Amino acid sequence: MTGEPEPRPAGWLAVVGLGPGDPNWLLPEARDVISRATDVVGYQTYLDMLPPELRQSPRLHGSDNGAELGRARHALALASSGQRVVVVSSGDPGVFAMASAVFEAQSAADAPADWQAIDVHVVPGVTAALATAARVGAPLGHDWCCISLSDNLKPWSIVERWLVGALDADFVLALYNPVSRHRPTRLADAFALIRARRAASTPIVLGRDVGRPGESVRVVPLSEVDLDQCDMRTIIIVGSSTTRFGRGGQSGQRVFTPRWYPSSL
Amino acid sequence: MTGEPEPRPAGWLAVVGLGPGDPNWLLPEARDVISRATDVVGYQTYLDMLPPELRQSPRLHGSDNGAELGRARHALALASSGQRVVVVSSGDPGVFAMASAVFEAQSAADAPADWQAIDVHVVPGVTAALATAARVGAPLGHDWCCISLSDNLKPWSIVERWLVGALDADFVLALYNPVSRHRPTRLADAFALIRARRAASTPIVLGRDVGRPGESVRVVPLSEVDLDQCDMRTIIIVGSSTTRFGRGGQSGQRVFTPRWYPSSL
Numbered sequence: 111m112t113g114e115p116e117p118r119p120a121g122w123l124a125v126v127g128l129g130p131g132d133p134n135w136l137l138p139e140a141r142d143v144i145s146r147a148t149d150v151v152g153y154q155t156y157l158d159m160l161p162p163e164l165r166q167s168p169r170l171h172g173s174d175n176g177a178e179l180g181r182a183r184h185a186l187a188l189a190s191s192g193q194r195v196v197v198v199s200s201g202d203p204g205v206f207a208m209a210s211a212v213f214e215a216q217s218a219a220d221a222p223a224d225w226q227a228i229d230v231h232v233v234p235g236v237t238a239a240l241a242t243a244a245r246v247g248a249p250l251g252h253d254w255c256c257i258s259l260s261d262n263l264k265p266w267s268i269v270e271r272w273l274v275g276a277l278d279a280d281f282v283l284a285l286y287n288p289v290s291r292h293r294p295t296r297l298a299d300a301f302a303l304i305r306a307r308r309a310a311s312t313p314i315v316l317g318r319d320v321g322r323p324g325e326s327v328r329v330v331p332l333s334e335v336d337l338d339q340c341d342m343r344t345i346i347i348v349g350s351s352t353t354r355f356g357r358g359g360q361s362g363q364r365v366f367t368p369r370w371y372p373s374s375l
Numbered sequence: 376m377t378g379e380p381e382p383r384p385a386g387w388l389a390v391v392g393l394g395p396g397d398p399n400w401l402l403p404e405a406r407d408v409i410s411r412a413t414d415v416v417g418y419q420t421y422l423d424m425l426p427p428e429l430r431q432s433p434r435l436h437g438s439d440n441g442a443e444l445g446r447a448r449h450a451l452a453l454a455s456s457g458q459r460v461v462v463v464s465s466g467d468p469g470v471f472a473m474a475s476a477v478f479e480a481q482s483a484a485d486a487p488a489d490w491q492a493i494d495v496h497v498v499p500g501v502t503a504a505l506a507t508a509a510r511v512g513a514p515l516g517h518d519w520c521c522i523s524l525s526d527n528l529k530p531w532s533i534v535e536r537w538l539v540g541a542l543d544a545d546f547v548l549a550l551y552n553p554v555s556r557h558r559p560t561r562l563a564d565a566f567a568l569i570r571a572r573r574a575a576s577t578p579i580v581l582g583r584d585v586g587r588p589g590e591s592v593r594v595v596p597l598s599e600v601d602l603d604q605c606d607m608r609t610i611i612i613v614g615s616s617t618t619r620f621g622r623g624g625q626s627g628q629r630v631f632t633p634r635w636y637p638s639s640l
Binding site: 211217229250251274275358368371 | 394397398399400402404407443468471474475476477479482491492494495497500505508510513514515517518519521530533539540541543544621622623631632634635636638
């Protein structure tokens with residue numbers, strides 16, 4: 111075999127959801143994959159969410175929020191050089207998170223050929239809408255949708271089109287990325303559309319840092335929503351015409367959407 | 376204290392998601408709560424999904440599919456009599472599953488007062504849409520929705536209204552309960568609406584028994600979908616106008632929806 115190059119070690123790349131943050135909501139597969147990685151790439155806040163025992167051995171590559179495509183390219187380059195690489199997201203990595211960025215980078219016209227050979231593995235997770243819903247009952251019990259209010263990667267007119275379509279079709283809405291420093295008035299714009307299309311008594315759920323230290327969950331009718339209580343770490347669930355406040359429990363924070371739907375409203 | 380009744384032991388009720396079935400996708404909290412239960416109530420198929428060590432100690436109350444409200448009432452009655460009760464669903468219990476049925480039963484006008492005192496706890500799980508998406512890439516990377524095609528609890532005209540609303544707003548669609556013996560032609564009706572509103576090249580994902588023995592996942596363009604391959608255990612993901620086939624990996628089954636959206640299409 112003289113003169114032949116050393117075979118390059120087989121690298122791999124997994125995109126892994128950490129769930130909301132509570133280790134009790136971390137899938138065993140996520141834990142296993144991270145424990146076998148040589149390198150973990152992610153937004154620094156999510157690296158800080160890793161249980162201590164998963165932070166010991168791999169190299170951690172933390173970066174600022176945003177710049178998802180750069181992070182994805184970094185991970186693909188590491189994997190193609192033979193490293194065992196995990197990209198972490200909070201929640202589910204396929205929902206407004208890193209998985210799309212990795213596939214965008216891998217499928218780009220100018221992507222290196224050895225990136226395309228990587229069989230990216232995705233480990234799902236509990237996305238924030240499901241975690242927030244669980245805290246208050248079952249608001250997602252009938253047809254529902256996930257909408258990101260971020261207009262970083264699309265014009266606001268497109269976000270409005272989605273909101274109006276979902277409201278008019280009477281979906282329950284789970285709103286991600288509701289506000290940021292760069293667009294402080296957008297959430298008020300969104301709620302103007304919501305108030306025009308939902309009764310004042312519609313249950314609204316505001317979940318902030320659900321599954322993390324300092325969690326807070328509020329349930330209020332639409333008429334009493336205080337948008338100043340929402341920030342980028344808040345998930346907002348907007349009920350449909352059939353979503354109801356429940357009567358059970360001690361918290362007084364029960365909301366559910368029945369499985370049935372009347373033939374006419 | 377003579378003459379006073381024995382204090383009744385404190386019962387509790389938790390509605391727990393098992394995820395798709397693979398124990399590697401079962402949350403630690405779900406495992407913990409089930410291990411502390413005296414009684415586990417559920418559709419027999421889901422009881423059969425429990426890891427063996429979780430089936431040893433509690434009494435298992437299996438029942439047929441359907442009859443969710445009766446199962447919910449049974450669980451509430453057991454908890455109010457002092458038992459520690461878990462109701463299991465596959466996936467996430469709040470998504471087309473048992474959590475809504477439990478809150479419907481608890482909030483019913485004729486529900487016993489002691490049912491309403493029960494502080495029902497919900498443990499989330501990986502719902503089938505997230506599991507199926509993870510197997511093929513990131514089809515849920517932009518705004519998406521969950522729609523149940525079952526018309527058991529609502530007229531088919533309502534299902535159509537939801538489908539048309541979601542298609543016209545250009546959501547990615549995750550379709551649950553696509554077909555049953557009682558409504559063999561409904562899926563064809565749904566796909567007639569889809570074909571009229573999506574390009575023939577739109578990626579479609581058919582995931583059957585994802586995360587269970589015998590799993591199969593197919594990715595095809597809309598023009599090549601064979602509805603005879605779908606049954607009640609299939610989840611169907613319908614791409615939006617921006618959903619694409621990816622180029623990476625060995626499986627040739629890559630689908631993702633980019634995070635961005637053009638200002639006009």
